[in-house]
Amino acid sequence: MVRPTRPPESSFPCYALTVPGLEKVAAQELEEELEAEVKRTAEGLVVFRPKRLDKSVLQLRTVEDVFLLLWGSDRLTYRADDLELFERWTAREPDWPKALQVHRSIRPPPRGRPTFHLVTQMHGEHGYRRADAAKAFAKGLAGKFPESWRYAEENADCEVWLTIDGASAVCGLRLSDRTMRHRTYKQEHLPASLRPVVAAAMVRLARLPHHGVLLDPMCGAGTILAERLAVQPRAVLLGGDLEPAALLAAKTNLKSLGQPWLVRWDARQLPIRSGSIDRIATNPPFGRQLGDPEQIASLYRRVVREADRVLVPEGRAVFLVSDIEALELAARTVKWKKQERLRLRLLGHPSYLTVWSKT
CATH class of the missing domain: 3.30.2130.30 (VC0802-like)
Known part of the structure; x- marks a missing residue:
């Protein structure tokens, strides 16, 4: 039986x-x-x-x-x-x-x-x-x-x-x-906003040193930054986005946790000193958000090149993307080493969470 x-x-x-x-x-x-x-x-x-x-x-x-x-x-x-x-x-x-x-x-x-x-x-x-x-x-x-x-x-x-x-x-x-x-801090949402549990996983995979600096160059509603603040309220964080509406949402969501530096910028040209960031965790726009595969490849290539510039030697970067081939191609151009790759299912679509180290 x-x-x-x-x-x-x-x-x-x-x-x-x-x-x-x-x-x-x-x-x-x-x-x-x-x-x-x-x-x-x-x-x-x-x-x-x-x-x-x-x-x-x-x-x-x-x-x-x-x-x-x-x-x-x-x-x-x-x-x-x-x-x-x-x-x-x-x-x-x-x-x-x-x-x-x-x-x-x-x-x-x-x-x-x-x-x-x-x-x-x-x-x-x-x-x-x-x-x-x-x-x-x-x-x-x-x-x-x-x-x-x-x-x-x-x-x-x-x-x-x-x-x-x-x-x-x-x-x-x-x-x-x-x-x-759903987390109590998340008061403002954006289209295709990142699920908090995925953001928390990205923070864990980044393995940020206790006094290290974490950057999210395309922070959206601030979920990755919020998940770091939830476990380390005094963490040193930098976040930014090209869209004013995203920065406003991030400021609202982070209000109860702390206020990291939030700046309007283009992730392809960051106003950050070279070799000053310990870890990067970010969720760039997915292919279906931009529509054109060529746009995705160009975006990933330029974002990864800028991320490589600001990372310290042996720094780590965690990316969540849908077009894994475009990201891997961009990572090869800066000689990043892949540490981990996880295949997720988000809203019925395959997504890839990858961890890279700067060589």
């Missing part, structure tokens, strides 16, 4: 959701910041057991949601038989009183009556509908919450998720809320 993975009675493992392609970076943050043991990774998901399970899990930057792992399986049948399993596993496998106790130790109790909500997600072709899975899931949860709790369609205090993806399913009690994904 197919059996799910059940957490040991002594403690709960957890899982985190991230942008597909960032699993390695998220796993490194879990190991370094929480001393967690990473058990496995899958697309957009990292299963881990923290050394201690407390509010520190909500301070992670490279993940968008964190859950207690209640049960999981990678042996679904794709048939309607799965529905009975969802109901039975949800009803019998988790230690629900203990799970709710852990949830309350991390998320403060509400002032009024507690509320809960169920979320069912399904990807891939199965012999049943998502609505059928949701119904089986709800039946398994019957009677698991105290009678004083009420169901809420939105803004619930407690959420239980069932995520089905192909032959895999995972059930979790959500510890995070929307602010982990």
